[in-house]
Amino acid sequence: MPFSPFGETACHIHCLCGGPMNLLQRIIDLYVDGFRNMTVGKSLWLLIIIKLFLIFIVLKLFFFPNFLNTNFSTDEERAQHVRSELIGNKR
């Protein structure tokens, strides 16, 4: 009897069981068929892709650089900068 992760006595014909390759193929099928048969999800995925593009490409690359990583190359320099910011009476 094939392995079933939740202790089924009789495995469903399509369940995610079997050997490693078989399991991998079924996982791929799960996603491929799932995406193919989506209805509401198609417009949602479009919005998600637009959103991820805006977040990771536009906002992150052009508007949200990591201040310390951009301006200093070593942790020593970063620590020194923060030290001067915090106790340099600038605030």
Next chain:
Amino acid sequence: MNDLTSLVDWSRAQFALTAMYHWLFVPLTLGLSVIVAIMESVYFKTRDPRWLATTKFWMTIFGINFAMGVATGIILEFEFGTNWSNYSWFVGDIFGAPLAIEGLLAFFMEATFIAVMFFGWKKVSPRFHLASTWLTAIGASLSALWILVANSWMQYPVGMEFNPHEMRNMMDDFWALVLSPVATNKFFHSVLSGWTLAGVFVIGVSAWLLLKKRNAAMAVRSIKVAGWVGLIGILGTLATGDGSAKVVSEVQPMKLAAMEGLYKGSCGQSIVAAGILNPDKKIGDNQAPYLFDISIPCGLSILAEGDPDAFVPGVEDLLAGISLTPEGDTIHGISYAERIERGKAAHDALRRFDIAKAAGDESAMLLAHADLKKDFDYFGYGYFDEAGEAVPNIHMTFYAFHIMVILGGYFLLFYIVILFLAYKQRNFLEGNKWWQLVAIISIPLVWICSEAGWVVAEVGRQPWVIEGLMPARAAISGIPTSSVITTFTLFAIIFTGLLIAEINIMLKYISRKSKENIE
């Protein structure tokens, strides 16, 4: 100073906007995942196709909400690196560790099982599918846990030691962070408030179905499940809210004073159930704090200390470091003026450490480090010149707290009435349009209540980003204010557009699907 204030204010406004936007989706995910899992459990037990249809209807709405919220929290992490770099460095691995666990464990668990939940109906066994639905719900709560642990550390920094070599805090007790009373209360309070919110959402949408006379049986089934989840949610939220108040009175008494608009405390302190603050009232003057108030005698003493005679300090008492015994004797604690002095002494010790380190003077370093440790708890006060700078915005905190509490009380009543109608007065439930309108109007109210809770938590703890250790003004990066204004505006425009598009998808789905027979 004006430029700095402007930069701090814009950075805070941007973080608030992003966090409040993110929180539009999170509580619905937390609560709706549980409601859907319960519905699927009933289907699994009964194999009744009507429960399957009900489950799928709400599961799709859950999916739309999940997609709407995807990655909105990532912006907060960008802001830490760009706008709050001093803070990001200073917190060291403490903030990073819970967030990394959240990313690696909880998010992947959630993301894996959510795929099975949506794509696996005909691919996996019913039991595996049900387990995936529950694991999605558990994964969502676990995600919230680590974020809330990180936030709680900012409110109550424990389990770490400051390393002056690296200028950052080092975690030395992971469990002190995770199990701090602030973290445990905040976790249950936030998650259960999500159940409350999702319950109102499901009932509101179901009421709309009843109003339109579509799929009445499914609507009533949904109301029953959502009613119980919501009732448990609101009772748990109230209980953990009480626990939170006791913890706040201990670790953030200034926040509690601001929540109540309390300037001068007393033994047997009353609590303001509803009121209007005097806008002209200033710290230290003799004006009345309220223009109008309805108060419950001894209420705040009971809420904060569990003792009707206990002393609850007001803003002025805290600034002066004064409290009273139940007999009325004055106890002198540490005033804010002294905290400022000790904070400046901590800064001085750190400067001496820095000079000694540069000179390679080990003994001077040890001495400076010992002095720093002695006053480190007051490190953040060293940035202030006057005690009044350490007081949060009392008006905003007071009104947000009272909006949250009044709406919380309303939702308790709402759930009791709804469950009574669902079980005992079904005809009224299905036929009376007034209660249906009330249920629909309750949807925006529950979001206002939920967001108000975060306003209390975050505005009430100002000016601190890390309580006692780092005020907002010290935490920000030295970047131009104009760049923060630009990103604030960009975010507001882009995400308002996306929100409108996404809400449109959700409403269209509900409208279209409700016209089908899904009973």
